[in-house]
Amino acid sequence: MELFKNLINWASGPTVLFTLATVAFVLSLKYTQIWSKKVAYLGFVVMTAFYFLSMFDPNFYLIVAKPDNVPITFVLFLVAFFTWYSLYQGVENDKRIAVGEEVLEKQEQEKVWVWPDLVYTELLCMVLLSIGLMVWSILLDAPLEQPANPADSPNPSKAPWYFLGLQEMLVYFDPWLAGVVFPTLIVVGLMVIPYIDTNPKGNGYFTLKERKAEIAIFLYGFLILWVLLVISGTFLRGPNWNFFGPYEYWDQHRVEPLLNVNVSDFFWVQLLNRPLPSNPFLREFLGVILTVVYVGVLPVLMARPKDKLPGFLKWASLHGYYERMGSARYYVGVSLFLLMMSLPIKMYLRWAFNLKYIVAFPEIFFNI
């Protein structure tokens, strides 16, 4: 049992959890047959059993049963259900399309009666939700704490649950990026989707095959880079923002080494074995070049056909998209995509090399 708990604790560490989730995500889109009812039932049973049995662990119970955290458990189940539902429908439809049948949505009626079909079901929803809210409010007290005390900020200090993804980004990026630029780009990016997504398929029906890239990109951003961070931020980030496994006690005094270094340190100190140059531009030249390549040169290169690219970059060619979307849509889309991917890239750099900043100008509070 202890071994199992330890294993789960290990698997919940940021590196392992994130990697496992990414791998599982990729595999699930490759082997689409797993989006079936059977797997869904199985998944539900396993998840519920995991939750139920884990409740016997005092440390797990302590965190999960906090009135603040109860909704996150709902989120966990609901997100799983709706993801499964859309992909299940999509896979079903793909099968039908493959054999030339109508999609499921086509079989549904176009129009229903306001009374009783609409209003009656709305009333039912209202009644059931009222029951749910009343029972909830009777059983769980509102998680009110004492008046805020500036001399004693709670440890861990957590954002509301829906912002925990942002807070997680703050671990890897400077506040102006994680707190200002990225949130803005997320909103803007979601707004421009209709203008850069020119794929007409999947209108009015679920499908996976016909929109695989679009769905993969969106779900990666939503599930892995947002929901997963919210969940781990809620359940796994403890005092001092340290990571704790679900069965670990949140010990205030636990110490994690903080030895993060910048690209400039790697280049000057470790590679050339000399102190950092006093001129900040000289000091940071490598980081600046890397950043410019990533946001400026890479999209241009990726737009070129495969045979015009050097061997190690051939796999990244997006020439087909460039042709199909036109240069404007292509550049906007690719820039947004690259910015999204900068989060996992930075996370892995941090875990692998303790990398703090690629470009660091603390003189002007500009760090990337």
Added chain:
Amino acid sequence: MAKPAPGHAHDINGLNVVFGISAIALFLTTVWMVWDDYSREWKQYQREFVGMERSLTAQQIQDADAAVNQRELQRVETELAAAAEEVAAKSEEIRELEATLEGLNDQWTLADIEERRLKALYDSEKFFYDDGVAGKIVPFGKRIDQETFDVREAEFFGARDLRISTEFERDQVQRSIRDARARVTALNGERDALTQQATLLRRKANAIAVNVPNTFRNLPMVDFIDPSIEVQQVLVQNVTEDLNFTKVPRIDRCQTCHLGIDNPDYADAEQPFRTHPDLDLYVSGESKHPRDSFGCTSCHEGRGRSLDFVGVVHTPQNEEQEHEWVEKYDWKEDHYWDKPMYPNGMAQGGCQKCHGDQVLIPGAEEFNNSRQLYEAAGCWGCHNTVGFENRRKVGPNLEHVVAKTTPEWAARWVKDPKSFKQSTYMPRFWNLENNLDEEIGARNQTEVSAIVAYIYDKAKPLAYGVVPAGDSDRGRELVDTVGCLGCHVTEESNLAEVDWYRKRGASLAGVGTKVNREFLYNWVKDPKHYWEDTFMPDLRLTDREAADVTAYLMTLRNETFEQLPVPQIDSGALDEITLEFLRTGLPAAQAEERLGAMSSDEKTLYAGERLILRYGCFGCHDIEGFENAQKIGVDLSTWGSKMVTRLDFGYVDLPHTRQAWLENKLRDPRSYDRDKVKSPPEKLRMGYFGFNDEEINALTTKVLGQTREELPFEAQKGLSARESYAEDARRLIHEYNCRGCHIVDGFGGGIYETEVMTEDVGFRPPNLNSQGARTHAEWLFNFLKEPSEVRFWLNVRMPTFHFTDEQLNTLVQGFMAMDGTQPFKSTQAVPVDGETIRIGSQLLDRLQCERCHLAGAAGSMEASQLAPSFRLTGERLREDWLVDWMKDPQTITPGTQMPQFWPLDDDGNFITPLPDVLGGDAEAQMRAVASYLMRYSE
């Protein structure tokens, strides 16, 4: 579900079923919700309490009925019957009067209406008439000429006269009716007064009776309108809740459940209904801390707004209670409230929030004890604490220690002070959980030796002459009688029973083992030669007496201690320690080099100095070289507000509360190092004091009460100028331990328990009650400066404290302030004639005062029967006080043998034993005696 009918998206019959089930579920949930509210914890308590109130009131009604004076009632009722008959006889007349009254009432009503109508018109017309006269423009139709106005005025005043005259007439008729019935009314009043108590109780019983309206108003769903079961809260304007960005008045709802808190009838009730244990001081409206001005949480802490047992943050007293609460109330620690309630018995820690300036807080014995312990144990030597600034350090000055004792004794002592004497508050720093002798080898010994070596190296010797030989038996008698035992004990076999004040000076057990003769002889003669700031006074011992006392004290030895091995320096350990310190500022190679260059003595002194700095010896002792060293412990001034999350519980399994942490720290100061890997400099270093449970409890009370909370000025105990004088004096009285011998403010008299003074209470030093009112300021000043003989038969001596003039004035002013008098008073305002003096002298003879008030030579009289000579009276005592003393000696000095010659009778008048003198006027007789005594001479 069946397939939907054509044209429908759902099967409607199926939906009907779902709807039916959900509707029932919603209904049941609503019922559950209402029930959940109806059955809240505090409502249950209120229901239970109403039941208790009902039976209590029923009982009280019975008692009140039984207590009614039946004979008196009978009499009143008989007379009432007779009076009623009288009224009946006059009934015709009364009926006529009543008819007249009715007519007059009608008349008055009409007259009043008419007057008001005319007044309205008159007021309005007067306004416009005035405007017209003043030449202002008056609106059309509003102008009034003088003639019309005069008519109106006459009309109005006419109507008013009519109303007044009707009123006058009516009053007369009413009076006649009342007079006719006067006797009945008076008797009715008498009867009501007799049964008033029972009537009031009946009214109360009615208000809480089980009846339809009372039941209805508390029913679920309607109990929001006007329930009798409701939250009881008090809004305390003066005591605020600090919300960090603003302060709001506190709202304490404790009485919602603690319903009997201000009702003495519930002294034995089960909690939460029990009465407050001290209603004279708290809660009740007449007390000094009424609930409406102070609330509850200002002293007890906790979350006053909450309404459930766990939410108000009750704190269990011990684990047993915790288990009980967990079982009963599902109790758990609340992390979301920084100020948990003090556990039962520790609430007095809260007193210091408002009464911090007072030396002894009246009524807060537990707190006073805890603060005295905190002070005596020298906690503040290492831990900065508000209220303990600029104090003399608790341990002796080590400047001349070389003249006092040997380094061997000092090393054994420092290693383990309690092995020398149990009573010491000097803590032990070595051979504790994180530095056990058997685990770290010679290191402990070496540390001790290095420290002692440093101190001896800095100490300056004193030159003493030859000490004359003394007689230890005579010395013993002197120590037992002359007053040493007011502050010291000579043996430690029954320390627990010894009065606290007698333990304030160092215990003399084993003193012969500790000090050398020359020092002791000079010390008892003049303590200040060795230590300027000592509180030890000078008993004016003669050379021979000092020699005798020295001879006796040198016989008090601790032989077990003398056998203990003397800690020695181990050169390996010394190198290790020295190197550790050198390494803090130097790289390894250089440190090694420096170490190699040091001689053994240099290493010892260097290590000794650094070790003193580490262990903070200078917190309690003056040591040369550490005059400006910083206290080594954390500041405890606001420790009671420290976040629990900032306390390191290490691997000790304890409830995560401040209280548990602190109690464990005091019991076992190094336990939080358990199972941790630490180098010597990182180890915890608080010493082990060997506190018992009671002491731990007291110190926890004190420290938990030291909070960051700042109560508004209005809520605090502000000292008046007079109270400040008294407090300044009390501080000196406390420091110099006057209570070791005297009773001051009702406390003290430690020496009374010694053998000599229990055998004959007449040998006790006097009770200082009313001292300020008793003596002249001048005399008191001189007496405190250089004590002179007042009670010739006493062996115990008032010591010479060598007070400065400032201290003397503080004491004199303070004693006066305590008794509400001033230093100077004019002499008797009424001129005294020779006759009065003569009568006074005569009375003195007749009352045989001088049988006890002797001038010397006690003869066969016992000490308790002796009294001071009258020769001193004029110079020493105040005339007013003499009269007070004669009136009631027992109140001023309980247990005195002075007879009360003028006792009080039942009505509070003095009865004179000599009715033939001064017309039997007791007061005048006492004055005459006092006047004579003030002029007394033989």
